[in-house]
Amino acid sequence: MRFPFWYPSLMNKTLIRTISIKLDIDGNEAALQETQQQFNAAASWIAALCWEEGITNTNTAHHRVYGETRSRFGLGAQLAVCARAKAVESIKATRSKKGETCPQFGRRGSIRYDARTYRLLSLDRVSLNTLQGRITCRMILGKRQHEMLIDPTWMIGGADLVWKRGTYYLNVTQSKDAPELTETSGTLGVDLGIVQLATDSTGETFSGEQVKAVRKRYHQRRQALQKVGTYSAKRRLKHMSGREKRFQKDTNHRIAKALVYKAVVSRKALALEDLTGIRERTTVQRKNRYERHSWAFSQLRTFISYKAAWTGVEVKLIDPRNTSRTCSQCGHCEKANRQSQASFQCKQCGFCLNADVNAAINISRADVKRPMASVSNG
Numbered sequence: 001m002r003f004p005f006w007y008p009s010l011m012n013k014t015l016i017r018t019i020s021i022k023l024d025i026d027g028n029e030a031a032l033q034e035t036q037q038q039f040n041a042a043a044s045w046i047a048a049l050c051w052e053e054g055i056t057n058t059n060t061a062h063h064r065v066y067g068e069t070r071s072r073f074g075l076g077a078q079l080a081v082c083a084r085a086k087a088v089e090s091i092k093a094t095r096s097k098k099g100e101t102c103p104q105f106g107r108r109g110s111i112r113y114d115a116r117t118y119r120l121l122s123l124d125r126v127s128l129n130t131l132q133g134r135i136t137c138r139m140i141l142g143k144r145q146h147e148m149l150i151d152p153t154w155m156i157g158g159a160d161l162v163w164k165r166g167t168y169y170l171n172v173t174q175s176k177d178a179p180e181l182t183e184t185s186g187t188l189g190v191d192l193g194i195v196q197l198a199t200d201s202t203g204e205t206f207s208g209e210q211v212k213a214v215r216k217r218y219h220q221r222r223q224a225l226q227k228v229g230t231y232s233a234k235r236r237l238k239h240m241s242g243r244e245k246r247f248q249k250d251t252n253h254r255i256a257k258a259l260v261y262k263a264v265v266s267r268k269a270l271a272l273e274d275l276t277g278i279r280e281r282t283t284v285q286r287k288n289r290y291e292r293h294s295w296a297f298s299q300l301r302t303f304i305s306y307k308a309a310w311t312g313v314e315v316k317l318i319d320p321r322n323t324s325r326t327c328s329q330c331g332h333c334e335k336a337n338r339q340s341q342a343s344f345q346c347k348q349c350g351f352c353l354n355a356d357v358n359a360a361i362n363i364s365r366a367d368v369k370r371p372m373a374s375v376s377n378g
């Protein structure tokens with residue numbers, strides 16, 4: 001899946017968000033499709049050449065490919081620049097993930113637009129560069145998208161034109177400076193878990209029985225459909241997976257919002273476990289494995305981190321080792337302290353507490369492993 005929609009880049013304290021807008025292209029299909037094809041052929045060619053010659057520097061790439069991109073693919077000056085930008089960015093991303101294959105783009109791949117190749121006209125019109133000159137399309141805006149687009153506190157940046165199942169979408173990027181971090185008194189620790197998706201150090205939980213029931217229902221239905229294995233069962237599985245993802249996303253948004261709101265009003269920082277690599281370290285009971293891995297904790301953490309950044313709440317990432325087996329009362333650490341998924345009882349001082357709450361308290365006190373603000377979205 002391609003991030004980021006709504007994912008903030010915390011580098012240089014700049015927030016970035018993307019609005020995905022459906023377009024009414026009204027008779028411009030041919031121009032757009034042709035441009036799409038040539039643009040992506042150019043981007044693929046540039047990527048292959050830069051990959052071959054080991055070029056990752058934007059300027060070097062520009063001088064190497066600019067003239068030839070225009071003559072080979074018939075792109076205008078600005079679209080040629082955008083094709084190079086798409087290719088070089090994608091090479092950088094591939095290399096940073098230690099990928100070994102040169103990125104290539106399909107003929108229906110996206111077109112990158114910058115300030116010189118697209119322009120928002122009146123409230124619902126956009127003008128786009130194509131090989132046949134500029135064309136104008138109507139943007140189909142929902143109320144919320146409209147409000148986001150005209151919000152004067154956000155600066156409008158580049159856009160990607162994306163083709164998805166016969167429809168064109170314009171993904172417009174906006175950015176603004178992140179607010180300064182609020183001065184805080186204390187830290188709200190958050191434990192992300194299987195039974196309760198989130199529990200904080202004051203003892204409040206953030207998922208509830210309904211979420212649990214819905215997830216269980218999806219799981220059972222999926223297993224039943226997988227057994228059937230017919231064409232229509234597969235199609236229904238696919239539909240279901242979309243609904244489940246939306247449900248998960250909504251739930252994560254709701255939890256993140258509630259947690260950040262609580263941090264704001266109590267003027268506290270948030271602390272979360274750094275779960276990078278948690279799958280390798282923990283053993284989970286078999287029946288819980290499905291839930292632990294399929295429930296997107298990383299999505300929840302991402303949502304929390306950007307909502308926090310938007311409101312100036314600091315997020316600390318802490319070392320997750322021993323947070324669930326240490327006594328929050330006396331500090332004694334022993335595996336046997338954690339009697340079950342739900343309950344914690346200290347072998348030394350006898351202190352008893354809900355296991356998630358005990359972990360959340362430990363998290364709220366732990367030393368910071370590294371501040372969230374140093375994490376980039378690269």
Ligand SMILES: [Zn+2]
Nearest residue numbers: 327330346349
């Ligand atoms: Zn104790």
